[in-house]
Amino acid sequence: MARGKKRSTQTGPVRKWLVRIVKVSFVAGLLGFIALAVAVTVIRSSLPGYEDLKSSPNGQMIRVLDVSGRELFSMGPSYGQWLEYKEIPQVMIDAMVAVEDRRYESHLGVDPIGIARSLKVRLERGHWAQGGSTITQQLARNIFLNNSRTFGRKGREILLALAMERKFSKEQILELYLNKVYYGGGAYGIDAASRRFFAHSASELSLAExxxxAGLVKAPSRYSPTADAQAAIDRATVVLRVMQDAGAITxxxxxxxxxxxxxxxxEPRQNSVRYFTDWALPQLDLLIDETVEPIEVWTTLDLGMQRAATNAIQTGVPAGAQGALVAIxxxxxxxxxxxxTDYVTSNYNRATQAVRQPGSAWKVFVYMxxxxxxxTPNDIVTDQPIKIGNWQPRNSGGNYSGDISMRSAFxxxxxxxxxxxxxDIGTSTIANMARRFGISTPIxxxxxxxxxxSDVRLLEMTKAFASINAKGIAITPYAITKVSxxxxxxxxxxxxxxxxVLVDPWVSAGITDLMQTAVNAGTGRAAQIGRPVAGKTGTTSSNKDGWFLGFSSGLTTGVWMGRDDAKAVRGLQGGRAPAxxxxxxxxxxxxxxxxxxxDTELVLPDWQLEPDEEELYGAPEDGIYVDENGMPIESGQGFEYDLEGGQAEDDPPQLDQGWIDSVLGRGEPDEPRQPQQSENRPPKDDPRPPARPDAPVSILPKPTEE
Structure with a gap:
């Protein structure tokens, strides 16, 4: 008896604490249940109606238009036909339920077993590695929440799922889920996915399809057939095994x-328009605030010009080489x-990303x-061997023409x-000029x-030429005109x-004058199009790169050709294929x-005008003739020249300053100017005459460059 009383005395307080814990737990559970019920009820009442959820889009759709409003392509989500529950193939319903939520028909929106399993893995690994979300939870997350894996977001997801189960039927939830979830490839809903991957409606889906x-929902990007066909097939095999295990199929x-x-x-053919859009669309982040609304992006692209550009590159590039073109x-x-040459084969954008040596196209900065x-363009310079330090540049073919005008030299x-x-002027001065005109690569x-x-980008070189075309006004290439x-x-x-303003108008006029001559009578003659063109060729050593950049009728175009591995291309010169x-x-x-x-008339500042008119209008002396290698020849061995009327009758045409002016449609200048003094130009007492249309200069060799 005494021992029994002792045990009773010892166990009494324990029982009391156990009873208290049970009562507190019961009260806490009851209060928690009431709070949960209230929360679910409040959320349920605030949920949109079923028809509203059907009509609301997911994700941002972007329609990209050309300059005329024609659609180039759409990006972002695509939506197929909405399928009612009874229109959805049973194999699609069975596959989705088996792989995503096997206890879908029995739970109340949340699967405790799945959540417990997910939490256990989370605690063991320290990160979320296994999902425990039901189909209802996934739908709630897709419509109302984001994909951040936090306990707070998970709690809101659970409340929403419970509320949705109270408001909608199981069939309605499945219908919403199958028509709104993202399946990869820009497709939202099973019909969009079926059309995207199989080219037919989802109402015709087979078991394998x-x-x-169904296998895409877990990781749309990883298992997308367009991204990795084998991964999609392997995942589908897993889905079939899960369906068999769940009893959905035998x-x-x-x-x-x-x-x-x-x-x-x-796969839809990816044409050259994608080169443009790949460059243009990232600029949206700088132009507009983030938005989820569907938008239209009006671009500067002219589809007709784009087709012509694509054809020019595809048909004009030498075998084994690549090419790029920009028109501003x-x-x-x-x-x-x-x-x-082909976006499908290579989406590397050589117009905006590649950096290559421009060769003689760089001389626009030198001459500006x-x-x-x-x-001035009429200044006399000497084309002769030169050595600067240890560097000895040479002309193509080793030919030198002696005294010629700057116009001819260019x-x-x-x-x-x-x-x-x-x-003479310093290479840092030239580098500064290139920087002014938008060259951002190291010089x-x-x-x-x-x-x-120095390596440059085609887009930046074309931008520089466009600024010259604009008479020295800075031009900034842009791709988007309007977003709405x-x-x-x-x-x-x-x-x-x-x-x-980058340079004075007379500087841009002077370089335009020189570039006109390059196209009409120099290395860029292949670029002639039957109307005024100003431009410059460029060829690097061993023909690794070929360039032509120029403008006409307000449009500036740059062309580059070469190999991606920078190997030589036989016969590639700027004046040939690129021009x-x-x-x-x-x-x-x-x-x-x-x-x-x-408008190439040079309006020079006062300090640059020569006041001595006698020097300007002195009688021309006999010209000096040169052979095809630029070597002087004795008088009488060359063509005779009539100083009063120009070339003697029956003589072959001479490539002199008069011929260049006639090709360009120039009349004799009213006030020809004496060249400025420079250590690279003849002094005023030099016996050579100023360059005038009625004075012979030289018979120049066939235009080539390096």
Whole structure:
């Protein structure tokens, strides 16, 4: 008896604490249940109606339009036909339920077993590695929440799922889920996915196709058939095994179903427009605030010009090489952009990403710096061997023409003259000029930089030429003119800023004068299109890169050709394939534009005018003739010249300054100017006459460059 009382005395307090714990737990559980019920009821009352959820889109759709409003393509989500529950194939329902939520029909929106399993893995591994979400939870997350894996978001997801189960039937939830969940490839809903991957409606899905689609939900990007066909097939095999285990299909059905036999829809052809859009669309982040609304992006692209550009590159590039083309309008609008011969084979954008040596195309900066420093197109310079330090540049073929005008030196791309100019004005001055015109890549200031040894991008070089075309006004290439919502609300509108002046108008006029000559009589003759064109060729050593950049009728176009591995391309020179591709494109691009003559009259500042008119109008002396190698020949062995009337009757045409002026349609200048003094130009007492249309200069060799 005493022992029994002792045990009773010892166990009494324990029982009391146990009873208290049970009572507190019961009260806490009851209060928690009441709070949960209240929360679910409140959320249920605030949920949108079923029809509202059907009509609300997921994700942002972007329609990309060309300059005329024609759709280039749509990106972002795509939605197929909405399928009612009774229209959805049973194999699709069975596959989705088996792989995503086997206890779907029995739970109340949340699966405690699944949650417990997910938490256990989370605690063991320290991160979320296994999902425990039901189909209802996934739908709630897709419609109302984001994909962040936090306990707070998980709690909201559970409450929403419980509320949705109270408001909608199981069939309605499955219908919403199958029509709204993302399946990869931009497709939302099983119909969009079926059309995207199999090219037919979801109402016609087979068991194998349903298994492929059901397998996408876990990781749309990883298992998408368009991204990794084998991964999609392997995942579908897992789905079939899970369906068999759940009793949705028999072992025989699983065995005879072969996902590998499913015929996939062909991928839409990725044409050259994608080079443009790949460059243009990332700019949206800088133009508009983030939005989930569907938007329309109006671009500067002209589809007609883009087709012409694509054809010019594909047909004009030498075998084994690549090519790129950029066309910029007078306000900076990019009308065409091709980054390679085939986007499907290579989506690397050589127009905007590749950096290559420009060769003699770089001489526009050399000569603009010279013009700004006091040179004029009519100045006499000497084309002769030159040595600067240990560097000895040479002309193509080793030919030298002696005393020629700057215009001729530029037209025939004389390397020795460019080197002498760089030595005179300083390579840092030339680098500064290139920087002004938008070259952002590193610039080497060694003497050889005058021949284009610093890497550049085609887009930036074309931008520089467009600024020259704009008479020295800075031009900024742009791709997007307007962004608006589908309702018509304008989110962004482009504006042209022509306030930044890079060089004085007479400098841009002078370089335009030189570039006209290069096309009409020099290395760029293949770029002629039957209307005024100004441009410059560029060829690097061993023909690794070929360039042509120029403008006509307000449109500036740059062309580059070469190999991605920078190996030599036989016969590739700027004046050949690139210039021909330029002409092929421009003939189409400017066909409907007004023919525009260049305003190349040089209006020089007062300090640059020569006051001594006697020096300007002195009687010309006999000219010096040279042979095809630029070597002087004795008087009488060359062509006779009539100083009063020009060339003697029956003589073959001479490539002299008079001929160049006649080709360009120039009359004799009213006030020809004496060249400025420079250590690379003849002094005033030099016996050589100033360059005039009625004075012989030289018989120049066939235009070549390096």
């Amino acid at each position: 349903a298994a492929i689609i 072992a025989a059905q699983a065995a005879e179903t072969e996902p590998t036999a499913v015929e996939m829809a062909p 309008d007078r306000d900076g609008a990019v009308r065409a952009l091709v980054g390679g 710096a010279a013009l700004e420093a006091g040179y 037209a025939y791309s004389k390397n020795t003259v460019a080197a002498a100019i760089g030595n 080497d200031t060694n003497p050889s930089m005058v021949l284009g040894t 919502t589908m309702k018509g609300d304008v989110l962004y509108q482009s504006k042209f800023d022509g306030s930044r 021909s591709a330029f002409a092929s494109f421009m003939k189409v691009a400017v066909a409907k534009r007004k023919v525009e003559k260049f």
